[in-house]
Structures are given as structure tokens and as C-alpha cells.
Amino acid sequence: MNTVLDLFFCSVSGATASIKSFIETIISDQIDAAINGLVKDALNEAKDKISVVQQETTDKLSDLKDRISDAQQTGSETAAAVEKLSGLEEVAAEVVTVIDSLATTHYMDHSVPICRWAYWHTHQHQSSWLIGNAADLYGGVNPSSWTDGDAQAYVAG
Numbered sequence: 001m002n003t004v005l006d007l008f009f010c011s012v013s014g015a016t017a018s019i020k021s022f023i024e025t026i027i028s029d030q031i032d033a034a035i036n037g038l039v040k041d042a043l044n045e046a047k048d049k050i051s052v053v054q055q056e057t058t059d060k061l062s063d064l065k066d067r068i069s070d071a072q073q074t075g076s077e078t079a080a081a082v083e084k085l086s087g088l089e090e091v092a093a094e095v096v097t098v099i100d101s102l103a104t105t106h107y108m109d110h111s112v113p114i115c116r117w118a119y120w121h122t123h124q125h126q127s128s129w130l131i132g133n134a135a136d137l138y139g140g141v142n143p144s145s146w147t148d149g150d151a152q153a154y155v156a157g
Contacts, residue, residue: 122147 106112122130122143135142139156
């Protein structure tokens with residue numbers, strides 16, 4: 001009887017080993033699948049985060065390039081403005097010189113008396129006598145009389 005029992009126990013222990021091996025394989029496969037799923041999920045999440053960080057970095061780099069370009073443009077505009085302003089110092093010095101030279105004239109000192117005189121010409125070399133030598137606008141005296149005829153102001157009437 002020992003042999004039958006021994007055989008039974010051998011076959012049960014062999015079957016137990018097979019079942020144990022089968023269960024370990026199933027569990028191992030499920031663990032591997034779960035781990036692979038977790039790893040894939042983690043990798044996909046990491047890829048998404050890397051993609052977001054890469055896009056943010058690209059945007060910040062583009063913004064930085066724009067700022068550098070604006071700064072360079074502003075710098076060149078500033079340099080041009082400084083260059084224009086440097087010429088104004090010379091102009092300001094010349095203006096001061098002109099104002100100083102006018103200090104004693106009637107333009108700056110209104111107490112200086114002004115004397116004015118003018119010449120009146122009734123004959124224009126390009127067109128001859130003014131208004132066709134008509135006396136209407138010259139006090140009834142022809143322009144030629146005022147210039148060449150020695151007309152006097154008392155004659156105007």
C-alpha cells in the first residue's frame with residue numbers, strides 16, 4: 001500500500017508542482033503586463049511632459065529672440081537719436097552767438113529807436129509803368145508823372 005500511496009503522493013506532488021508553475025506563470029505574466037502598462041503609461045506621461053516643456057522652451061526662446069531684436073533696434077534708434085542730438089549742441093552754440101550779437105539791436109532791445117526808409121518805384125522794367133500808367137490809384141496823377149515828371153504830393157487830389 002505504501003507504493004500506491006507513494007505513487008498517489010508523487011502524482012499529486014507532480015501535479016501540484018505543475019499547477020504551482022502554471023499559477024506562477026500566470027501571475028508573472030499579469031505582473032509583467034501590469035508593469036509594462038505602468039511603464040508605458042509613465043513613458044507616455046513623461047513624453048507628454050517633455051513635449052509641453054519643449055513647447056514652452058521654444059516659446060520662451062522665440063520671445064527672447066524678439067526681445068533681443070527689439071533691444072537691438074531700440075539700441076540703434078538710441079544711437080541715431082544721440083547722434084542727432086550731438087549735432088544740436090553745435091547749433092545751440094551758434095544760436096547763442098546770434099542772440100548775443102542781436103542783444104544791442106531793436107530785435108532784442110525795444111528801447112533802441114528804429115529808422116526806416118523805402119524807395120517807391122512806379123516803373124517796372126519787366127512790364128513798364130504800373131497799372132498801364134493809369135492815374136486812378138495814384139491820387140489822379142499818372143505813375144510816370146510821379147517818377148519822371150516831378151509830381152508833388154500837393155497835386156494829388
